[in-house]
Amino acid sequence: MSVPAGSPQPAASARSPPQLGGAAALGATAAAPAGPGATPPQQNGPAQNPVPVLPGYGLPSQSYLAPSGAGKMTSLPLGGQCGSYYPGLYAVPSSSVGTPPTANHPGAPQVFGRAAPVPPAMGPTPGSLHGAVPPAPHLHTSASQPYPAFVNHYNSPAMYSASSPVASQGFPSTCGHYVMPAVSNAACASVSYPSLPAGDPYGQHMFTSQNAPAGRPLREPSLSGPKPATSHLSPLPPAPPAPPQQYHQQQSVSGFNTLSWSAAGLPPAQDNLSRNHTGSLVTTNNNPPSTVADSLSCPVVQNAQPPKSSPVVSTAFSGTSSTRTTPPAATHPAEPVASVPQPPELLQQKGMQFGDYVNNRASSAPTPLSSTSDDEEEEEEDEEAGVDSSSTTSSASPMPNSYDALEGGCYPDMLSSSASSPAPDPVPEPDPTPALTTSQSSKIAKPFGYGYPTLQPGYQNATPPLTSGAQPSNTVYPGFQQYAQQYPAVNQLSSSLGGLSLQSSPPPESLRPVNLTQERNILPPTPVWAPVPNLNLDLKKLNCSPDSFRCTLTNIPQTQALLNKAKLPLGLLLHPFRDLTQLPVITSNTIVRCRSCRTYINPFVSFIDQRRWKCNLCYRVNDVPEEFMYNPLTRSYGEPHKRPEVQNATVEFIASSDYMLRPPQPAVYLFVLDVSHNAVEAGYLKILCQSLLENLDKLPGDSRTRIGFITFDSTIHFYNLQEGLSQPQMLIVSDIDDVFLPTPDSLLVNLYESKELIKDLLNALPNMFTNTRETHSALGPALQAAFKLMSPTGGRVSVFQTQLPSLGAGLLQSREDPNQRSSTKVVQHLGPATDFYKKLALDCSGQQTAVDLFLLSSQYSDLASLACMSKYSAGCVYYYPSFHTTHNPSQAEKLQKDLKRYFTRKIGFEAVMRIRCTKGLSMHTFHGNFFVRSTDLLSLANINPDAGFAVQLSIEESLADTSLVCFQTALLYTSSKGERRIRVHTLCLPVVNSLADVYAGADVQAAICLLANMAVDRSISSSLSDARDALVNAVVDSLSAYGSTVPHLQHSGLMAPTSLRLFPLYVLALLKQKAFRTGTSTRLDDRVYAMCQIKCQPLVHLMKMIHPNLYRIDRLTDEGAVHVNDRVVPQPPLQKLSAEKLTREGALLMDCGSVFYIWIGKGCDNNFIEDVLGFPDFASIPQKMSHLPELGTLSSERARSFITWLKENRPLSPILHVVKDESPAKMEFFQHLIEDRTEAALSYYEFLLHIHQQICK
């Protein structure tokens, strides 16, 4: 009776297409006439034009999709950012034409993309194409012959689809274009700046780095940053030539690279990079510093780049060069040298080669041929013009240069974190993405990586001294290095080999035993990076970014028995809807999936021959559909393995009509606001209305966007905003036992049609209830009303609540006993008091409605019960304890900033996420906010970029017959523009059969986050003390299991493999977390909120919450600084979280994720206090201070730029507290010093002894 899950599917799918198609067609037709805004997917491009282009965020990626249905793929920058990003890209070309504004036009990018890929057959040179294309989508037709027809199709979706098979083939995808321009650029550049090779990378880097910031939505600061970047841009043209060389070099001499690296004395971490471009760059940069490259690069840079760039270069080098003493092997220096004298033609050749290379690797367009000197000049001008015109352009232009960046949505990330991660990895960084982008700008190291989100370059250049002294965080690295050395040739040759394992090489660094009890400084001075799966270089490069997808064990044990022996948790940490700077978006008539398990085709499948591929999850052999045989990038036939789907681990598909039964839902936002006396007193309404007014135009959505408001106290008030009314009408429903909608169709109104009324209402709301005496709150009935209102469409409900609901359904009683707050025994009431909210959430989930809760209360509000409304409807929870506009201005400011992010971030509607894994593995428990609809399908009414998920895995069958396992998450959602999209991430990991390898691959951060999630479940279902015991046992078990594998080490203290050396520290941190601590007074709501955050935050943010970063900021220097845009961001080393680091003379900054503390010592240097805080001495610093004044002094600038850098791109904008030593607020600060002893908890050392004791028992 139990039917295997997979079996019904083929049959069902076989018969379903026609039905679905029919239904979908109906839906589409129905949708088109339905409303002014209802646009069938294909029309999105044109339709969206009228929509205001938001800064990065607002511009839905869909605009690019316009080509949808055409069967071509476009590689786009992704998501929220893509909006600004994209235009930027294209802006360059457009500028050449002299019409910068067009760049913003969504349509333009597409066109450009199309035109750009000059088919080899076509006469037009890239340069000319560029010129022609940008102005308008249609204009480009003039440039290229084949396109006109296409354009037409394009405009009229229907026609297009009809002719699609043919037409689609004819059109090169944008990816291809990108490549092309890059090549041409390179060639041009080389001509104009023959001597640049060394310097080029810089230019490029600067470029790339800027891309990201520019593209990022919401980050105002970064936006400002890009300007400086523009200055750098000018060098861009030259940049391209360098990459080709380096690339070649790497490819051909990859073995060599690694060797030279190691010789150079770089930290092991860089090893991984060897295959990366970064690696090559570094080598080129570093090796020659004394010789050719240095001299070359500097002057070159000067010439090409504005002065600003030069400091970057110099500083970065200064850091590194000192450490790297050995001049590189012969080849490296030789390369740069050779390149310098090369005549333009040679360079061109290089460029061409590069192009070829790209083609080979990525199947990009073959074209480098066409570039001429004229073009080059044009190009240059274009570049500069682009730069001037907008910051975004700069970002755009780099794109074309690197194929990888283009194609690989995740490639950049990957590079940063997985491939190159050993050194500086983005993941653990304070700000994952922003950091990446910013770092890039500063980093010189990468020739190629636009995407390199990470700090690496900076770190590589700057931090080597630091890392070399202390243990590099990456353990895996060395092993890899060795491997590379042993088989230099293998790297290049063995791209087709499967994953490799370490077995043949000596034990990796990550296995080096560390005696925890004797190691005093266990915390590395730089953030901890994600370990890199030990795959071969090709797979490593293709693999998904650890920012989106991480596994607790990067080496998967072969059997459950082995996993049990290792005593480590096995699971995945996901951040599927993360804001990406670039992501290939694929539009195709058929989305290629495995016929039996429905896996999407991915880079890790194997092609048996040209017509068949073997699924990497279920091993079924599938046919390659005809359409897939054609590669729009190269416009070549018969190379299915070079399609972008197979070249990128993170891709996004535009779903065909098969994926929807009803027309995609519009963006619908409903606000449910508490207006009881308590709420009015707290004053949040003003902030909310203000913020909403400011962001009304930036709410993601299309012309169908709808919005509505409900307020409630003891009654429920609806607002009729129907177009045509002179002012909003308030309708009061006082029957809260049986709520009904007074006028069902005019409560949710079109945002654009009723904008004036909405604005009126928002202006009036804050003052409407000022004199209310109503203290009751009928939250339950209000939610029921909201549910009724939303059920026809689905959407997002934002609930603002300030007290315990006291009337009607869902009323709650206070359950907290203040005397029990610091109890060490039992913490009760972590679970919900009533099922009402849970049931309501399930109903909402069924109607595709998510409920987001903003709880702004000064007293106990039973978050444990209220949070259920968000937990099961895939919403999110924000909690502002003791919120008050005037009494607690820092919370008010935080609310304001959070709201801004909340209103403008990307959103996906009616989403589902399915996670698949290789046969033999199975998923059981999921963590996060969602409802599990069938065992592997998560139902997400809404998805937002700040949501993280975790999954626990078990191994059901032995994996002995496979060397690789893969995981694939597919997130199907409706974008705010009403388009069905599927975002697919695929992660590939090696399988190992020895315990040592399992330990070598442990990812301690992922493990700790998974454990935290499991502990939350445990404390709710069982008890808090159970959960705490389980956490301690997790460390004890895993370390004792490790100890037993290495018997000869047992005598000497508490041993741990390097990969797990932070495990006890993190577990201790977890035990002292608000969610799990006992003995310290913790309000129940605070505790529950911490648990909610653990459940739904992505790893990067969660890690900061668990283990804050502490920096000393009174002596910031530029040593090791990274350059973000034009700012110099100092990189102080991490301090351990112990009072011993709090010197009386110092000032320290603690980054807890959502809060920053600046602790000022009593004896702190008056210069610092004056220069940074703006007060003459310690005594005059006020008790409450939440801003750093903008002073012109150097130290103030450093401190501020560092803090801004840390703040960039986090979902919850942190508030800053300046804490004086001896002020009462310092307890808040001290509770985060987790290595110290408190009255209720052990110190780190004691904890280690405790563990040791347990192990020895």
Added chain:
Amino acid sequence: MAFTFAAFCYMLSLVLCAALIFFAIWHIIAFDELRTDFKSPIDQCNPVHARERLRNIERICFLLRKLVLPEYSIHSLFCVMFLCAQEWLTLGLNVPLLFYHFWRYFHCPADSSELAYDPPAVMNADTLSYCQKEAWCKLAFYLLSFFYYLYCMIYTLVSS
């Protein structure tokens, strides 16, 4: 040949046991339906189907919850009857399950008024497979005890 109280107990438990067997079978089917969504993946992703599926899940969970108490009480009735009839061996065989039922019934999250089978909680592969296994085990147990009761009934009727 005597119609003793023990014989009556066995006859009654025979009938009730048949009911329990049906309960167990129904549980197995229900969990299987929860686990498997008999739809093609594309259908599953459909919002319309989502609603249907969710309603289904809630319905099943509701029924599951409804069945908990009857099942447990029937089984404890057995135990009481066998205790009264002083059928120690039979009682001994049933006591472990009785304790398990008590544990299941009272070991649920503190504040929740509901029993197990709460939709979000039950839709967890681990929980589901556990419940599924539990249902199979119970089915086997009830089947065996059915025949055992039958045998005992005849034995008590025939003997003495």
